[in-house]
Amino acid sequence: xxxxxxxxxxxxxxxLLGNQLQQALFVAAKLGIADLVRDxxxxxxxxxxxxxxxxxSLFRLLRALAAHGIFAVDDDGRIGLTPLxxxxxxxxxxxxxxxxxxSGGVSYRAFGGLEWSVRTGMPAFExxxxxxxxxxxxxxxxxxxxxxxxxxxHTRPVAAALAAHDLAGIETIVDVGGGSGEVLAAILAAHPxxxxxxxxxxxxxxxxxxxxxxxxxxxxxxxxxxxxxxxxPPGDAYVLKSVLHGLADDEAVRVLTNCARRLAPSGAVLxxxxxxxxxxxFSPGTLMDLLMLxxxxxxxxxxxxxxxxxxxxxxxxxxxxxxxHGYVIVEGGLERTDGLARSxxxxxxxx
Numbered sequence: 001x002x003x004x005x006x007x008x009x010x011x012x013x014x015x016l017l018g019n020q021l022q023q024a025l026f027v028a029a030k031l032g033i034a035d036l037v038r039d040x041x042x043x044x045x046x047x048x049x050x051x052x053x054x055x056x057s058l059f060r061l062l063r064a065l066a067a068h069g070i071f072a073v074d075d076d077g078r079i080g081l082t083p084l085x086x087x088x089x090x091x092x093x094x095x096x097x098x099x100x101x102x103s104g105g106v107s108y109r110a111f112g113g114l115e116w117s118v119r120t121g122m123p124a125f126e127x128x129x130x131x132x133x134x135x136x137x138x139x140x141x142x143x144x145x146x147x148x149x150x151x152x153x154h155t156r157p158v159a160a161a162l163a164a165h166d167l168a169g170i171e172t173i174v175d176v177g178g179g180s181g182e183v184l185a186a187i188l189a190a191h192p193x194x195x196x197x198x199x200x201x202x203x204x205x206x207x208x209x210x211x212x213x214x215x216x217x218x219x220x221x222x223x224x225x226x227x228x229x230x231x232x233p234p235g236d237a238y239v240l241k242s243v244l245h246g247l248a249d250d251e252a253v254r255v256l257t258n259c260a261r262r263l264a265p266s267g268a269v270l271x272x273x274x275x276x277x278x279x280x281x282f283s284p285g286t287l288m289d290l291l292m293l294x295x296x297x298x299x300x301x302x303x304x305x306x307x308x309x310x311x312x313x314x315x316x317x318x319x320x321x322x323x324x325h326g327y328v329i330v331e332g333g334l335e336r337t338d339g340l341a342r343s344x345x346x347x348x349x350x351x
Contacts, residue, residue: 019108024065025088026104029097033062033071034081034088041072041080098149106143110294117294125295133246133296138203148207151242152182154325158241158272159183161323163190167237169266174199174235176228176259177243181208184239185215196221197233228255236264241272244309245288246298256313260334268333269315275303275328284326306330 006014028034031051036042044062048055059077066073070084081089087096106129113124129136137144163186167173174197175184184196196217198208202225212218224233229251232238238259244252259269274285289300301309307317307330315332322328 021065021068022104022108024061025070025100026108027061028065028071029088029100029104031058032090033079034085034097035090037071037079037081038089041074041078043076043078047079095153098146098153101146102143102150105146107291110291113294114290123294123296134201148180151179155179155182155241156186157324158327159186161321161327161329162239162241162270162272163187165270165321165329167191167194167268170236170268171195172197172235173237173239174233174259176232176238176240176255178208178239178241180204181211181221181223183241184221185211185217187239188212188217188220189215194220197235198223199226199228199232201225201227228258230258232258232262234262234264236267238263238267238269239272240270242274244271244298244306245273245292245300246296248297248299249309251297252309253312256309256315260314263334265334268318268331269310271306271310271330271332272323272327273306273330274300274326275306275320276300278302303328303330 005011031047031053033047033051036047036050044059045055047053047062048058051058062071062079063073065071065085066079066082068084069082070088072080072082072085074080086092087094088100089095090097109128110125113128116122116127117124123133125133125136131139137147159182162183167187170191171193172195173184173187175181175187176199178184178198178200181198181200184198188194188196198205198221200208200223205223205225208223209218212221212223226232228243232255240255240259243255247255256269256271263269274283274288276285276289277283285300292298292300303320306328310317310330310332314334316335318331318333320328320330
């Protein structure tokens with residue numbers, strides 16, 4: 001006989017405990033416990049010595065996680081992996097360790113300012129950390145490295161979708177704000193005749209060049225240090241992956257306008273973002289939208305709102321293609337249309 005679902009009060013109480021479980025996962029990830037038991041169960045004394053932790057306190061942490069199926073404690077008190085603990089290992093294809101470190105570290109602290117951001121409409125991040133978000137990532141080497149690894153892992157499935165996108169007639173593609181270049185490297189690897197340009201802040205270009213070298217596309221790719229709010233290099237197509245969500249509407253329109261101004265007549269602008277869904281349904285972008293609220297001046301948007309940004313920048317909407325994990329690829333170009341109404345119809349049909 002199936003058990004009765006929890007009452008609303010109990011279900012809500014479980015959600016309210018989520019921050020405690022998040023912090024337990026964060027500490028286990030930071031101590032590297034999953035890596036330490038990669039080759040088999042070990043005693044808590046051994047783990048504590050290797051992780052520079054108090055044995056009794058570490059056992060209490062891992063016992064709490066084991067109660068949720070994350071790690072297992074055997075009859076001899078040794079700690080071992082479970083399927084839920086395995087992704088906390090580093091260096092594996094399914095690793096979420098960088099996500100655990102980010103979520104329980106910088107993101108956790110930033111969300112402590114959510115009430116202030118809701119009351120003021122301003123990013124609490126700058127008050128909490130004393131620096132603008134991207135400036136902080138440049139200044140704090142450890143946090144910057146964690147963020148880049150996390151974003152790289154989140155980018156790979158979307159990069160594959162972009163690499164499979166129809167790029168017929170395109171000779172040069174520009175990745176605007178493309179970070180360490182994983183998206184552009186994947187596109188160039190899938191299209192051997194294509195040339196690429198990465199337009200990014202100067203401090204990330206060395207890492208991007210190494211990504212291009214490892215992917216074997218460095219002979220077809222150029223990295224340019226530039227402020228994308230001011231200008232972008234000329235191209236036949238532009239890719240903007242998770243760029244607009246970090247910008248206020250006026251800034252997003254400025255970047256898209258720069259792309260439209262430099263775009264070849266028959267070219268394309270491909271914007272990849274989490275698309276918020278209409279109505280009271282789960283959408284991966286809703287909590288990310290709160291992170292944008294506390295972290296910067298950007299926001300997540302519905303597909304229709306992305307279409308409005310395109311129209312404001314003088315770009316005609318061509319289509320919306322679903323990608324993985326809630327992302328969509330919104331494509332626009334320069335051909336004339338009857339404006340925003342047509343864009344909205346196309347977006348509605350795509351959903």
